[in-house]
Every structure is written in C-alpha cells, then in structure tokens.
Amino acid sequence: MVLLEEKLERVKDSEEKKEIKIGIVGAGYVGLVTSIGLAYKGFKVLVFEKNKEKLNLLKKGIAPFYEPDLQKFLLNSLNSGNLEFVDEISQLVKSCKHIYICVGTPIKEDQTYDMSFLDAAAKEIANHLPSNEQKIIIIKSTVPPGTAKWFKKIIYRYRRGKKTNIEIASIPEFLREGNAIYDFFNPNRIIIGVDNKSIIDDLTQIYHDFPAPILIVSTTEAELIKLASNCFLSTKISFINSISDICEKLGCDIENVRTGIGLDNRIGLDFLKPGIGFGGSCLPKDLEAIISLFKEKQVDPILFEAVKKINNDRITLLMNKIKKALWNIKGKIITIWGISFKAGTDDIRESPTLKLIPHLLNEGAYLVLYDPKATHNFKNQFPQYSINPNIKITEDIYESTVNSNLIVITNDWEEYKKADFFKIYELMETPIIIDGRNIINYPEILEYGFEYYRIGVIYEST
Ligand code: UDX
Numbered sequence: 001m002v003l004l005e006e007k008l009e010r011v012k013d014s015e016e017k018k019e020i021k022i023g024i025v026g027a028g029y030v031g032l033v034t035s036i037g038l039a040y041k042g043f044k045v046l047v048f049e050k051n052k053e054k055l056n057l058l059k060k061g062i063a064p065f066y067e068p069d070l071q072k073f074l075l076n077s078l079n080s081g082n083l084e085f086v087d088e089i090s091q092l093v094k095s096c097k098h099i100y101i102c103v104g105t106p107i108k109e110d111q112t113y114d115m116s117f118l119d120a121a122a123k124e125i126a127n128h129l130p131s132n133e134q135k136i137i138i139i140k141s142t143v144p145p146g147t148a149k150w151f152k153k154i155i156y157r158y159r160r161g162k163k164t165n166i167e168i169a170s171i172p173e174f175l176r177e178g179n180a181i182y183d184f185f186n187p188n189r190i191i192i193g194v195d196n197k198s199i200i201d202d203l204t205q206i207y208h209d210f211p212a213p214i215l216i217v218s219t220t221e222a223e224l225i226k227l228a229s230n231c232f233l234s235t236k237i238s239f240i241n242s243i244s245d246i247c248e249k250l251g252c253d254i255e256n257v258r259t260g261i262g263l264d265n266r267i268g269l270d271f272l273k274p275g276i277g278f279g280g281s282c283l284p285k286d287l288e289a290i291i292s293l294f295k296e297k298q299v300d301p302i303l304f305e306a307v308k309k310i311n312n313d314r315i316t317l318l319m320n321k322i323k324k325a326l327w328n329i330k331g332k333i334i335t336i337w338g339i340s341f342k343a344g345t346d347d348i349r350e351s352p353t354l355k356l357i358p359h360l361l362n363e364g365a366y367l368v369l370y371d372p373k374a375t376h377n378f379k380n381q382f383p384q385y386s387i388n389p390n391i392k393i394t395e396d397i398y399e400s401t402v403n404s405n406l407i408v409i410t411n412d413w414e415e416y417k418k419a420d421f422f423k424i425y426e427l428m429e430t431p432i433i434i435d436g437r438n439i440i441n442y443p444e445i446l447e448y449g450f451e452y453y454r455i456g457v458i459y460e461s462t
Contacts, residue, residue: 020205021046023092023099025121027058027085029067029180029281029347030140030173031102036070037184039077043206046092047085058085066346066373069181089121093128093135098206100138100171101151111288113144122151126158134165136199139219140173142226142282144289148193148219167199170219171207172226177280178344190214193222227293230286231304236271237278238310244274244456245317254456255438274455276410276436277314279341279350284311315355318408321434321453322360326406330364333429335404337397338411338436339371339378346373348381352436353410361390368392370400372413398423405430412437421448 020043024035027049039045049055054064061078063071077083086092093099103117118141129135137155139148148170155166170193175183190207194200195218207214217225243261244254254274262269278284287308294301326332341351348354353369360367367390369378375393379386386393394400397415401407401424409416416439425431425448432451433440445452 021096023096024102026102028104029177033175033180033184036073036077039083040073045083046096048089048092055085067180068344073181089124090128093125098136100140102140105141105143107285107288112292113289122154123158126155131163136167136202138169138171140171143223144293145220145223147223167196169194169203170222172222177347187212191222191225192216193219195219227286227290230282231290233271234278234283234287235307238307240272240274242310247456248458251458276318276352277311279352281349284350318436319359325432325434325453332365332405333403334360334365335368335400335407337370337407337409337416339369340374340411342411343413346377348374348377366390368394368400370394370397372415401427404428406432409435409437412439425449
C-alpha cells in the first residue's frame with residue numbers, strides 16, 4: 001500500500017498534463033462525468049459512446065440525462081476544445097495512452113453482473129491496439145473483484161498472439177448521482193489499483209492535484225473497496241431503517257435517536273436517514289453482487305442477505321402504513337410525490353416507487369404521479385403505465401393533489417418542502433400525508449390541519 005505523498009515528487013508539471021490524451025469508452029453517468037471533469041481539468045479527452053442517439057446529443061452539447069451542473073460543464077468542456085465525442089473506438093485507441101472503460105455492467109436475472117459490454121469493449125480495443133506503443137487501460141465500471149485481471153487476459157486472447165503492450169488499472173468511481181460533478185472534483189479518496197507498479201507515475205499524473213488522499217492497492221483490492229463501500233452504505237441504511245421500526249413500537253422519534261447515534265464520531269450521521277429503502281443503479285446491484293460473490297467463494301453472506309431483506313420489506317411496511325391511514329384503499333386517489341430513486345436525478349432505476357405502484361394498483365387505487373425531473377423517463381420506460389386509465393402523470397405539484405385522498409412522499413426533492421400546504425390542504429379531498437423520507441417540516445405541517453405520518457415515529461394519528 002503506497003500513499004500519494006511518496007509519489008508527488010514524480011508528478012509532471014501542468015503543461016505536460018495538457019499533452020496527455022485520455023480516451024473514455026462509455027458515456028453513462030460515470031463515463032460522461034469523468035470525461036467532462038478531466039477535460040475541465042485541462043486534459044484532452046476523446047469519448048466513444050456506442051449508442052448513436054446519445055452520441056449525437058452529446059456532440060451537439062446536450063446532456064442525455066439530468067444531473068445538476070452537467071449541462072453547463074458539458075458545454076464548457078466542448079467549447080474549450082478539450083472534449084471530443086468520436087464515432088469509432090479506434091480513434092481513441094490509436095491516439096490515447098490512457099483508456100478508461102466506463103461501460104455499463106447491469107445485473108442479470110441470476111443476480112450476477114452482465115459482463116458482455118466489457119467483453120465487447122475488450123474485443124474492440126484489442127482489434128485496434130498498436131503493437132509498438134504502451135496503453136494503460138483503466139477500469140472504472142462497477143465490476144466484481146478480479147475483473148481487471150480478466151480484462152487483460154481477454155485482450156490478449158483477442159490479440160491472438162500479436163505483439164501487445166498493455167497494463168491494467170482499476171480506479172473505481174465513488175460519485176453519487178445528484179452530486180456527481182461536485183463529487184468528481186471533491187472525492188473523499190482516490191483508489192488506484194495496479195498490479196504492475198511501473199504505471200503508478202502515469203496514473204498519478206492524472207490524479208495528483210485532486211484534493212484527496214491517493215491509496216495505491218492491487219486491482220482486485222480496488223474493485224473490492226468499491227463493492228464493499230457501497231455495501232457498507234446499504235448496511236447503514238438498513239440498520240437505521242430497522243431502528244426506525246422499533247422506534248415506532250416504543251413511541252420514540254427516530255430523528256432524536258439517529259442524531260444521538262450519529263453524533264458518535266465513530267458512527268457519523270451520514271447515511272443514517274430512515275426511509276422506504278435504498279434504490280438506484282448501484283446499491284441494490286452491488287448488494288446482489290456481494291451476496292453472489294460470497295456464495296461463490298463459500299463465505300457466509302448472512303449480513304448482506306439481512307440488509308437486502310430489510311430493504312425489500314420497506315415497501316410492505318409502507319403499504320401497511322397506507323392501509324392503516326386510509327382504512328380502505330379501493331377507489332381512493334393516491335398522489336405519489338417521487339419517481340426517481342432520490343432527489344437530484346431523473347434516474348428511476350430500482351426506485352422504491354416502482355415497487356409501490358403495482359401494490360397500490362392491485363388494491364384498486366387511482367394514482368397520480370409527480371416528480372420534478374423523472375416523469376419523462378417514467379413515461380418512456382413504462383409505456384404500459386402511461387396508458388393505464390388508473391394512472392395519471394402530472395407536471396405540476398398542485399395538480400397532482402386535486403381531489404386526492406393521500407400524498408405519499410417517496411423521494412426527497414427540496415421542492416416538496418417548499419410547497420404551499422395551505423393550498424394543497426384545500427385541493428385534497430382528505431388531507432393526509434405519508435412522508436416516506438421524513439422530509440416535510442414537522443410539526444409545522446400539522447398547523448395546516450393535515451393528518452401526517454412519517455417513518456420511525458409512533459404511528460398513531462397526530
Ligand atoms: C451510490 C454511492 O453513494 C456512490 O458512492 C457510488 O459511486 C454509487 O452508488 P447513488 O446510487 O447515486 O450513489 O445514491 P446514494 O446517494 O448512495 O443513495 C442511494 C439510495 O439510498 C437512495 O435511494 C437514497 O434515497 C437512499 N438513502 C441514502 C437512504 O435511504 N438513507 C440515507 O441516509 C442515504
């Protein structure tokens with residue numbers, strides 16, 4: 001293990017840095033933010049994205065998904081001339097020494113990662129590798145431990161004995177959706193995984209001026225650090241959700257309890273917010289992946305299975321709260337504020353709302369959905385819901401509450417807090433709120449006359 005301090009002296013100056021050309025394969029959350037961030041820092045960055053529709057949008061300077069400040073930084077990097085989107089992977093393989101792999105690794109039905117995009121990238125790269133120049137391939141996609149080693153082996157296979165000079169690194173990305181640009185420039189740590197120390201200088205040239213410690217480990221250790229970090233965050237969330245359940249039985253307020261727990265420096269308040277469960281493209285996927293990994297290696301995955309079960313049970317608990325609050329669900333209009341898995345993003349992958357909707361439809365409710373950014377993705381990805389007569393999707397928060405019998409809050413946009421609750425009280429038929437993220441100002445909300453229920457506070461009517 002080597003910390004950056006020992007390496008700083010070898011770092012080249014910033015003029016030399018600007019000569020470094022970096023290739024990025026895949027312009028999803030990680031790839032696009034990394035590309036824009038590195039271009040902003042002065043590197044020349046070439047990006048290949050195989051989805052032509054997305055590539056064309058990016059060439060025009062249009063961000064293909066919502067992320068705060070992304071659009072601004074995209075235009076800035078394009079205008080600076082440091083960022084270029086290319087049509088062929090060969091263009092970046094030929095001209096860049098550093099090639100980042102940021103392709104997707106969705107989870108398959110058997111709960112293991114789908115490595116086909118990585119395999120395809122390895123093949124493409126192998127086809128275009130020059131035999132006389134060294135290339136450093138950096139895996140940034142979220143992958144199971146051991147992937148970097150596999151990737152190198154696969155490239156050699158596809159090269160079929162041709163002269164090849166590549167090294168592999170694993171530099172996992174820890175950015176959060178909704179804070180991606182901020183997190184890129186302000187990481188807590190930079191983990192550089194290498195199996196051949198000769199490339200450390202090449203990599204620290206890129207990372208030396210980030211305001212974070214650099215930890216140098218093996219590629220497999222880097223991959224495990226990423227997986228275990230996300231699973232630790234999931235564990236914290238399921239832990240606090242469990243404690244919130246017992247708070248409801250004991251008549252305690254989880255906000256007081258979690259503050260008391262989190263003020264211990266060893267524990268901390270971050271990721272101790274109770275709610276209706278974690279979603280998104282990373283935490284649920286990595287939890288499945290670690291369970292599969294433990295089973296494959298014959299290590300007991302009991303801890304992570306419990307974390308998963310607690311998370312899955314959140315929707316049942318929420319349904320129980322809804323039933324208890326409404327007494328009869330059939331024929332009721334239920335407003336759902338929240339489609340994305342959290343505030344700050346239009347990403348709806350593994351959003352708890354998607355699990356809630358079928359339960360409510362089965363009970364015979366009419367649903368009105370509102371989200372500040374995610375309605376578009378919802379309509380595109382679930383066309384069957386768009387034409388379902390029992391579901392209405394609105395673009396206006398007040399319209400979503402007209403004649404409603406209940407508002408269920410499933411994600412944590414600031415906009416909800418700032419809504420005019422006097423007006424909403426008048427618009428609703430029965431003014432009841434179930435706040436699945438404890439976001440609304442309490443007890444102020446009671447002054448408007450609402451029946452209001454939150455997570456981890458005694459359930460009796462307030
Ligand atoms: C996560 C990791 O935080 C990030 O480091 C990694 O690179 C990618 O995966 P992200 O998926 O963007 O980031 O979301 P995150 O902010 O971690 O939230 C995940 C889920 O947990 C959300 O549904 C959120 O609402 C929920 N959550 C988060 C809680 O329920 N309680 C909390 O205290 C924090």
